[in-house]
Amino acid sequence: MNSSRAVLDDGQGWTYTTSSRLHRRFFAGATPRNDLGVGMFSAPHRRLNRLTGEWLLVSPHRTARPWQGQVEDVVDERRPAYDPTCYLCPGNQRAGGARTPRYSSTFVFENDFAALKPQTPSGAHNGDGLLVAESERGICRVVCFSPRHDLTLGEMEDGAIRQVVQTWTDQYIELAGIDWIGHVLIFENRGAMMGASNPHPHGQIWANERMPNEPARELRQQRAYAADGGCLLCDYLTVELKEGERIVCRNERFVALVPFWALWPFETLILPSEHHGALPDLDADARDDLAAILRRVTRRYDRLFGVTFPYSMGWHQRPTDGAPYSEWHLHAHFYPPLLRSATVRKFMVGYELLAQPQRDITPESAAERLRSIPDD
Ligand code: H2U
Ligand code: ZN
Numbered sequence: 001m002n003s004s005r006a007v008l009d010d011g012q013g014w015t016y017t018t019s020s021r022l023h024r025r026f027f028a029g030a031t032p033r034n035d036l037g038v039g040m041f042s043a044p045h046r047r048l049n050r051l052t053g054e055w056l057l058v059s060p061h062r063t064a065r066p067w068q069g070q071v072e073d074v075v076d077e078r079r080p081a082y083d084p085t086c087y088l089c090p091g092n093q094r095a096g097g098a099r100t101p102r103y104s105s106t107f108v109f110e111n112d113f114a115a116l117k118p119q120t121p122s123g124a125h126n127g128d129g130l131l132v133a134e135s136e137r138g139i140c141r142v143v144c145f146s147p148r149h150d151l152t153l154g155e156m157e158d159g160a161i162r163q164v165v166q167t168w169t170d171q172y173i174e175l176a177g178i179d180w181i182g183h184v185l186i187f188e189n190r191g192a193m194m195g196a197s198n199p200h201p202h203g204q205i206w207a208n209e210r211m212p213n214e215p216a217r218e219l220r221q222q223r224a225y226a227a228d229g230g231c232l233l234c235d236y237l238t239v240e241l242k243e244g245e246r247i248v249c250r251n252e253r254f255v256a257l258v259p260f261w262a263l264w265p266f267e268t269l270i271l272p273s274e275h276h277g278a279l280p281d282l283d284a285d286a287r288d289d290l291a292a293i294l295r296r297v298t299r300r301y302d303r304l305f306g307v308t309f310p311y312s313m314g315w316h317q318r319p320t321d322g323a324p325y326s327e328w329h330l331h332a333h334f335y336p337p338l339l340r341s342a343t344v345r346k347f348m349v350g351y352e353l354l355a356q357p358q359r360d361i362t363p364e365s366a367a368e369r370l371r372s373i374p375d376d
Contacts, residue, residue, distance in 0.1 A: 041362070049261035050225075050232060052217045056263050057351075057358035060365075079150040079199060088200035090147045100144075105160065106167040107144040108205075114140035116208050137180060138208030143167060145201040152190070152201055152308050154298030162291040168315065169279040169287070175207040176278075176320035183211050183319050191310025193337055193345065199308075207320075215316055219328070226327035233329035234275050246367040249296050249375060253282075253289040256297045258367040263357045264335045265346055266304065266366050268297060271331040277318035278330055296375035301336060303373045311336035 046055045087094040090102040096112025116138025125133040145164045146156055153161060168186050175184045188203035189196040211219065225232035240246055240257050248256040248268055259269045270293060276282055282290065301309035312335045318328040339346040339360070352358055 047261045050236065051221055053221050055356055056261060057356060058362060059358060059360055060362050062360040081148050081150050083149045086149055086198060086200050088144050088198055088202055089149050103147055105163045108141050108167060108171060111140035111142050116140055116206060136209055138206060139175060141205040143203045143205060149200050154295055154302050158291050158295060161295055162288060165287050165291050171205055172278060172317060173280050180209055181207045182209050182321040183215060185314055187312065187314030189312050191308060193310040194312050211319055218316060222327045231275050231327060231329050233271055233331060237271060245364050248367055248370045251289045251293055253286045254293040256293055258363045260363060262363040263359060264337065265339045265359065265361055266336050266370060268334045269331055271329060276330045277325060277328040279317060299375045300370050300373040305338060305342040307342040309336050
């Protein structure tokens with residue numbers, strides 16, 4: 001290690017360098033390797049999210065607590081292949097008045113109720129350095145994954161998911177090519193519990209001028225790590241593959257794992273094994289592998305509690321303001337809210353809202369459960 005690196009000491013027994021190989025502290029220090037179920041890891045502890053730089057609490061002993069709180073309804077999920085009232089089904093009228101064409105694979109349209117707009121009056125406000133505001137331009141689109149109303153990503157054929165990957169790639173290229181677009185977020189909200197307004201398989205794209213908060217945090221972390229050489233997620237993946245405990249599934253070019261610092265109970269991170277910064281960097285084989293792993297992960301999710309698993313998922317790709325961002329490693333996060341069944345979800349409230357996030361089941365046990373589910 002380079003001795004010129006800043007050494008951070010948080011005063012609670014953790015020291016790490018700015019490019020910290022934190023795992024070395026975990027596994028080569030007082031705590032032996034493969035000791036994640038015992039010792040400090042079976043008691044309350046905190047873990048560092050190396051991608052955001054934020055800590056989260058892990059309280060493994062709390063899984064036994066009784067639950068008398070909110071229980072979600074299990075929605076009857078049988079749906080028709082075509083729903084005449086669905087604005088995303090082929091040939092139907094949308095709420096904004098436009099008509100969805102009779103598409104046969106994927107279909108992209110400008111969001112009729114876009115949160116950001118390309119024609120936005122420019123302006124900045126600074127009231128005594130305390131009341132600060134800036135105008136923000138953007139483009140919001142909706143991506144229909146399939147003309148079939150009744151399918152989910154995990155129920156689609158590999159070839160059809162491959163077409164979704166291609167559409168995401170084409171959209172990223174097109175939007176990144178607009179000179180004032182600095183960041184493109186491709187995401188999917190699935191299930192009413194996560195705020196999706198319609199069960200038809202679809203996602204969204206929000207492209208805007210400036211870096212949003214979460215990618216900006218990840219950029220800072222990846223950049224600080226890369227300052228000492230190496231890529232944060234390439235090195236992290238090497239450690240995860242060596243440990244093996246948090247890997248859910250993998251193929252030749254992609255890996256799905258529950259991150260060491262996972263916050264949501266069954267959160268996963270999907271990343272290419274090789275260093276790529278954005279979807280267009282993937283070759284045809286890698287896109288095939290990506291489609292295959294998406295199918296496998298979403299199938300496992302749907303089988304875990306026997307319901308279409310709600311989640312927010314999204315792609316974190318290299319920003320698009322024209323700078324190289326060679327430190328950026330392409331990845332997708334799946335953030336599903338369900339905790340212990342189809343009806344009991346995790347809430348981000350109280351301490352989590354006011355102090356820091358916390359989880360009960362360990363990432364290792366979540367990975368073990370997801371791993372044990374067949375995905376064929
Ligand atoms: P969500 O299910 O994640 O909310 O995405 C659906 C989007 O579709 C939502 O952003 C848009 C909503 O604004 N929409 C249209 O653009 N046209 C419509 O006719 C209805 C919904
Ligand atoms: Zn539909």
